[in-house]
Amino acid sequence: MNRTILLIEDKPTLLDTLKSLLELYQYTVIVAANGAEGVQQARLNRPDLVISDIYMPVLNGYDMLEQFKQDVALRNIPVIMLTAKTQIEEIDMAMQKGAVGYVTKPFVFKNLHAVIKKFLQ
Amino acid sequence: MKAQQSIIMPYELVLTSLPLPVIVLLHPQMDVIYANKPAHVLFKQLTNTKREVLLSDIKIILHDICKAKGEGAAPFETRQPIPGKKSHLWLEVTTQTVMQGSNQYSIYIITDISARKTKELSMIQSLEKEKSLHEMKSHFISMASHEFKTPLTAISSTIDLLETKLQMDNLLDQFYQHNISKISAEIFKLNTMLDEILTLSTIVSNNIEIKKQLIDVEQVIADVKYQYFSERKDDRVLNVQVTGTRRKIYADKNQLSKIFTNLVGNAFKYSGDNPMLKLQYQQHQVVIKVIDQGIGIPAHDVPYLFNSFYRGSNVDGIEGTGLGLSIVKDFVERNNGTILVESEENKGTIFTIVFKYAPEITAQA
Numbered sequence: 001m002n003r004t005i006l007l008i009e010d011k012p013t014l015l016d017t018l019k020s021l022l023e024l025y026q027y028t029v030i031v032a033a034n035g036a037e038g039v040q041q042a043r044l045n046r047p048d049l050v051i052s053d054i055y056m057p058v059l060n061g062y063d064m065l066e067q068f069k070q071d072v073a074l075r076n077i078p079v080i081m082l083t084a085k086t087q088i089e090e091i092d093m094a095m096q097k098g099a100v101g102y103v104t105k106p107f108v109f110k111n112l113h114a115v116i117k118k119f120l121q
Numbered sequence: 122m123k124a125q126q127s128i129i130m131p132y133e134l135v136l137t138s139l140p141l142p143v144i145v146l147l148h149p150q151m152d153v154i155y156a157n158k159p160a161h162v163l164f165k166q167l168t169n170t171k172r173e174v175l176l177s178d179i180k181i182i183l184h185d186i187c188k189a190k191g192e193g194a195a196p197f198e199t200r201q202p203i204p205g206k207k208s209h210l211w212l213e214v215t216t217q218t219v220m221q222g223s224n225q226y227s228i229y230i231i232t233d234i235s236a237r238k239t240k241e242l243s244m245i246q247s248l249e250k251e252k253s254l255h256e257m258k259s260h261f262i263s264m265a266s267h268e269f270k271t272p273l274t275a276i277s278s279t280i281d282l283l284e285t286k287l288q289m290d291n292l293l294d295q296f297y298q299h300n301i302s303k304i305s306a307e308i309f310k311l312n313t314m315l316d317e318i319l320t321l322s323t324i325v326s327n328n329i330e331i332k333k334q335l336i337d338v339e340q341v342i343a344d345v346k347y348q349y350f351s352e353r354k355d356d357r358v359l360n361v362q363v364t365g366t367r368r369k370i371y372a373d374k375n376q377l378s379k380i381f382t383n384l385v386g387n388a389f390k391y392s393g394d395n396p397m398l399k400l401q402y403q404q405h406q407v408v409i410k411v412i413d414q415g416i417g418i419p420a421h422d423v424p425y426l427f428n429s430f431y432r433g434s435n436v437d438g439i440e441g442t443g444l445g446l447s448i449v450k451d452f453v454e455r456n457n458g459t460i461l462v463e464s465e466e467n468k469g470t471i472f473t474i475v476f477k478y479a480p481e482i483t484a485q486a
Binding site for chain 1: 279289
């Protein structure tokens, strides 16, 4: 059975490309354009894993992580942050707020896939 | 008149020759019993009148000046508008109460500080402008970094998508593989250059913030290894060797991370083997050595190695901006560390960084 990944990213080009890449590796992919949509989709579809950007309109990645943490149904879903932020403090903040891993942009898909596989095991 | 005579007489020569406006008031009516020439000139200016000002005029104006500040407020600074003009004067008022016999006097010395105040206000405005520019710069650097990285990520992901699809369809021959790798490598070079230029611009504009805290160096190295040097396409790895008892140093975590990322990145870039990072906890300091067995640095390049835009004479064909090591040195020194390089051409290079433990850490040891 295919594992379901929720992909949250506000840039349509990147969202589209990543979705296609993940689908080539046989994942079922649900998408959302910001943190608020992400929380909504997670509640509806209960994905096995979430990959999310940090800088997003409506609800950013940090606030989205807070909402995941407060929701009993979502708090155990692993969230990997995909971020252009390279300041360690910012990455630390995401990890403190409940992210299980992070990959900095730009990335090699092989690296992202290794992190995905680690948390889907 | 008798009271005026008694206080003024002994000092009249001094008071008359003083360049500062001086006014003497007699309690309890607070009548102005004396005002020297500069005081008359100042109050004439304040009333914007052509006629000579009388002591009774000075009494009224001085009362107004002091009323706004409250009794006993002097010394104080005050901004006095000039009637009928759009201008104003800044005054500094100081006062002294003197008892002579049964009479009490207040002596007011009023200084026109308009020139100084104008300079002060102009400096405050400049500082505020500078602060706002400083904030704009910080914001721009952060925004530029994010905005440049988004299209770079979209390009690199699209290349990954093409490569994966070609591979899955058994169409990825050597030609495609070679050229896709070239595009991919250039994207990451561009990203590194972007990071280095942005970091250097923050250093040069003195916009860099340093947030020192107790840091576990070993953890920073583990994070750097995971984030930047795991899952390499060439399968090379960074070997980390730790000796001594784990202790923390007082440093900026972000800068420390950039130091190790750069040195280890160089060790991979300029060698074909697995680089080694040795972390030695000594009695008073931690010593970190980044070792590679690569192309080395020619002796004549070593003195200039940490200069911005300087690159070794043997690195033709290997990408780089010449900014990395100057950033490393700046960050090491900002964190009170030292950096040394030992190198031999075609044998390899060792960068040694030393950070002393924070004083309280040594004391606990």
